Amino acid sequence: MAESITNRNEKWREELRQLHSTKQRTSLPRVKMPEVDPGYRVTCVDEVNQGLSVEQAVLESRRCLDCPDPGCVKGCPVANNIPGFIKNIERRNFSEALKVINETSVLPAVCGRVCPQEKQCEASCIYNKMKKQPVAIGHLERFVADFIRESERQQQNDDKTVRDDAASQSALPLSIKIAVIGSGPSGLAFAGDMAKRGYKVTVFEALHTFGGVLKYGIPEFCLPNEIVDYEIERLKKLGIEFVKDSFVGKTISYQELQALGFKGIYIATGAGKPRFMCVPGENLPGVMTANEYLIRLNLLDSQAYGKNSTSLAGKRVAVIGGGNTAIDAVRFALRMGAEKAMIVYRRSEAEMPARSEEIRHAREEGVEFMTLSNPVEYISDDSGFLKAMRLQKMELGEPDASGRRSPVAIPGAVEEIPVDLVVVSVGSLPNPPTSLPDLEMTRQGEIVVDNSSMKSSSPAIYAGGDIVRGPATVILAMGDGRRAANAMAEAFERRLQSLEL
Ligand SMILES: Cc1cc2nc3c(=O)[nH]c(=O)nc-3n(C[C@H](O)[C@H](O)[C@H](O)COP(=O)(O)OP(=O)(O)OC[C@H]3O[C@@H](n4cnc5c(N)ncnc54)[C@H](O)[C@@H]3O)c2cc1C
Numbered sequence: 001m002a003e004s005i006t007n008r009n010e011k012w013r014e015e016l017r018q019l020h021s022t023k024q025r026t027s028l029p030r031v032k033m034p035e036v037d038p039g040y041r042v043t044c045v046d047e048v049n050q051g052l053s054v055e056q057a058v059l060e061s062r063r064c065l066d067c068p069d070p071g072c073v074k075g076c077p078v079a080n081n082i083p084g085f086i087k088n089i090e091r092r093n094f095s096e097a098l099k100v101i102n103e104t105s106v107l108p109a110v111c112g113r114v115c116p117q118e119k120q121c122e123a124s125c126i127y128n129k130m131k132k133q134p135v136a137i138g139h140l141e142r143f144v145a146d147f148i149r150e151s152e153r154q155q156q157n158d159d160k161t162v163r164d165d166a167a168s169q170s171a172l173p174l175s176i177k178i179a180v181i182g183s184g185p186s187g188l189a190f191a192g193d194m195a196k197r198g199y200k201v202t203v204f205e206a207l208h209t210f211g212g213v214l215k216y217g218i219p220e221f222c223l224p225n226e227i228v229d230y231e232i233e234r235l236k237k238l239g240i241e242f243v244k245d246s247f248v249g250k251t252i253s254y255q256e257l258q259a260l261g262f263k264g265i266y267i268a269t270g271a272g273k274p275r276f277m278c279v280p281g282e283n284l285p286g287v288m289t290a291n292e293y294l295i296r297l298n299l300l301d302s303q304a305y306g307k308n309s310t311s312l313a314g315k316r317v318a319v320i321g322g323g324n325t326a327i328d329a330v331r332f333a334l335r336m337g338a339e340k341a342m343i344v345y346r347r348s349e350a351e352m353p354a355r356s357e358e359i360r361h362a363r364e365e366g367v368e369f370m371t372l373s374n375p376v377e378y379i380s381d382d383s384g385f386l387k388a389m390r391l392q393k394m395e396l397g398e399p400d401a402s403g404r405r406s407p408v409a410i411p412g413a414v415e416e417i418p419v420d421l422v423v424v425s426v427g428s429l430p431n432p433p434t435s436l437p438d439l440e441m442t443r444q445g446e447i448v449v450d451n452s453s454m455k456s457s458s459p460a461i462y463a464g465g466d467i468v469r470g471p472a473t474v475i476l477a478m479g480d481g482r483r484a485a486n487a488m489a490e491a492f493e494r495r496l497q498s499l500e501l
Pocket residue numbers: 114115116181182183184185186187204205206207211212213214217218246247248249268269270271272294324325326328355431432433434464465466467471472473474475477
């Protein structure tokens with residue numbers, strides 16, 4: 001673990017460890033996250049998880065044993081100093097806890113909500129070996145970020161706090177202009193780190209709103225927009241310029257960016273290109289991709305019931321897939337009034353890649369899970385609109401390259417199910433901007449980079465997030481942005497020292 005502002009040998013931590021015995025700590029049950037009742041939550045887009053109170057967070061933090069060789073840190077893709085921030089919660093020093101998290105993570109309110117902790121840090125917590133529920137690391141991370149945000153709001157001193165942050169972290173302003181293409185978590189993390197180093201950063205975003213998938217993909221009932229907007233406001237106060245409706249490769253070219261004096265470019269355009277299954281009938285009205293569907297719901301004020309064209313009142317909706325996107329889509333369908341909302345997934349629930357909490361929430365809300373089923377045809381009515389889907393029943397065979405048991409069709413086992421809307425959510429592909437110099441790409445369209453610096457095959461162009469990895473996670477996208485910022489800044493510093501610039 002890198003040197004942190006708090007380490008295990010500090011006196012306060014030693015004293016804190018001695019306050020309660022291991023037996024006392026491990027006998028505490030995991031604090032349950034308060035949730036909105038399923039019957040009510042399907043009628044609105046209120047956030048489902050309500051957050052821990054101060055007392056609940058402190059109680060949960062007490063469960064953490066401050067392990068000498070913490071497995072949780074090894075399980076975190078960006079090696080957050082997890083016991084370091086949790087022990088600060090236990091001693092009620094929440095601002096210090098946030099500082100510890102911010103050493104490695106720039107969007108804790110987001111990551112605390114959407115990271116798959118059960119497969120990462122929490123999966124490696126020592127409690128699992130004791131056959132007990134792991135420390136609720138994600139809920140504690142979210143608590144810290146939310147607590148500080150709300151305190152700042154209450155004191156009405158946001159401006160001061162951000163100026164203080166900027167003043168304490170920014171280097172002397174430099175005249176070097178850097179362009180970031182895409183305002184998702186990767187672009188935001190990169191932009192923040194470069195601005196703190198004094199670079200003049202401009203973020204170009206194709207859409208009319210900033211945040212990437214955090215805004216147009218993940219619904220408000222999982223991640224409220226105000227959380228993302230708050231983080232973007234903080235970045236603006238660091239001097240970063242945000243330009244919306246600016247599609248690099250269409251409304252502005254690479255050559256124009258160069259002419260405007262941008263000396264470095266970070267590409268973070270994500271993986272928003274939909275993937276199709278090539279099933280007969282997939283082009284019928286009534287079949288759409290998850291991207292199109294979620295953009296309509298998230299960005300077109302669809303939460304205003306009755307005022308829009310996205311109401312699904314009385315409709316039967318099937319979402320094809322088992323990832324986070326599919327579960328978000330199907331839960332959204334219920335909130336838009338769907339009479340029946342189904343997940344159609346070709347393997348069993350155990351193989352679903354979605355976060356387990358999301359699957360549980362979906363089930364509580366009344367989503368029907370049609371597992372071991374795969375669509376083989378969509379059927380239209382006399383007017384050419386979707387009316388049914390034909391599903392091939394599957395069974396599990398040998399494990400495939402992903403280690404999951406592969407689905408095998410059961411001969412002759414096909415059933416027809418009536419449906420009004422099908423949302424295809426079987427993954428997506430990278431969408432690299434056009435008009436850039438010839439970059440080395442994979443066959444799938446991912447930009448090839450050096451893994452440690454995130455530098456592409458073209459000088460001064462770096463890339464990270466889903467455009468490099470294919471569809472992945474928020475924390476990995478952010479980690480790439482931070483690594484790229486480090487490497488690009490070092491490269492500029494070397495050039496400045498040799499007076500090349
Ligand atoms: C519905 C959904 C739910 C998800 N749920 C989770 C979850 O619970 N947990 C988790 O960890 N991950 C989740 N993910 C994955 C996660 O959101 C992504 O891995 C992450 O957002 C990738 O970040 P990024 O910055 O690389 O790209 P993105 O977030 O995709 O942002 C890319 C941005 O670039 C813009 N852009 C594209 N081309 C151009 C261009 N030419 N010019 C200008 N701008 C451009 C796009 O409009 C977009 O705003 C989910 C994804 C989806 C779709």
